Amino acid sequence: MNTLSRTALPSELLVRLRAETPLVQCITNYVAMNVAANVVLATGASPAMVHAAEEVGEFAAIAGAVTINIGTLSPYWLEGMRRAAVAVREAGRPWVLDPVAHFATAFRRDAAVELLELKPDIVRGNASEILALAGAESRGRGVDSQDPVDAAREAAESLARSRGCVVAVTGEEDFVTDGERVARISGGSPLMPKVTALGCSLTCLTGAFAAISPEDGFAATVAAFACFAEAGETAHRQAAGPGSFAAAFLDALHALSPESLDAERRVRWA
Structure with missing residues (x-):
């Protein structure tokens, strides 16, 4: 506990x-834009879904943080991602990489490697994505993880140390590390994987927390994950299925009590 x-x-x-x-600034995929913006707003931050290559660099210079998600990748979007990552680093602010299904095609693999070289402060993915990004064997298929979170622990710690970043692995119990510190976050709902774009939204929310805690991306990531875990658990008690869960989840984020996030059942530090 020290x-x-x-x-x-x-x-x-x-x-x-x-x-x-x-x-x-959230550079995310078409599927996720509306959901991610609402998640960030409901929690208390201000999202900007700016991705055009012609303006991302200028906007990144005024944003508190940038998030980059390669879910619906194209050459034009990739150029915008490059420019945003460079600009936000030059501005001395953090950025978050979400390498969605980067192992699925050569184009996506190359894009993820290139973006990783631009030094994200935080990398968030499921277990299969983190395993593959660290060069380990992964059973991932498309955007779905086929590997348990514990299988990615060593890969996450190794990636965090070698890249000097925070690595977050999402699953039934989330795992966050900066290569030295470790936290596990419990909660959420089995309905969450049934609602599209919640994982992508978590990346955007992680960026929002990184913007107010640029000196400690580990703490920022744990805070974002704790919010999701708490809100997911609350929404599950009210929902009849994925549709009502989506609405209840936004309401739960908006109504979050800060004190509830620190319970030992929510976050375990190691």
Whole structure:
């Protein structure tokens, strides 16, 4: 528990997020844009879905953080991603990489490698994506993970150390590491994988927290994941199925109590 003395708690960061309303530039996929924007807004930050290559660099210079998701990849979008990553690094602000199904095709693999070389502060993916990104064997198929979170633990820690970034693995129990510190986040709902774009939205929310905690991406990531876990659990109790869950989830994010995020059943530090 000595980790807590040097890591901001999720409750503290949620209070700051709502007070500061950080601007986060979300370069995400077509499927996720509306859902991700609503998730970021409901939690308390300000999303901007700016992806055009002609303006991403200029916008990244004023955003608190940038998130890049390769879900619906194209050469034009990839150029925008490159420019945004370079610009936000030059501005001294954090960015988050979501290498969606990067192992599925050569184009996606090459794009993920190129973006990884531009030094993201945080990498978020499912277990299969993180395993493959670290060069380990993965059973992933398309956007779906076929590997358990625990199978990716060593790969995540190795990737975090070699790249000097935070690596977050999503699953039934999420795993976050910066290569030294480790946190596991429990909660959520089995209905969450039935609602499209929630994982992509988590990437955007992670960027929002990184914007108000640029000095500690590990704490920012844990806070974002704790919000999702808490809201998912709350929404599950109210939902009859995926459709009602989606609406209840946004309501639960909006109504989050900061204190509830710090419970030991929610976040386990190691």
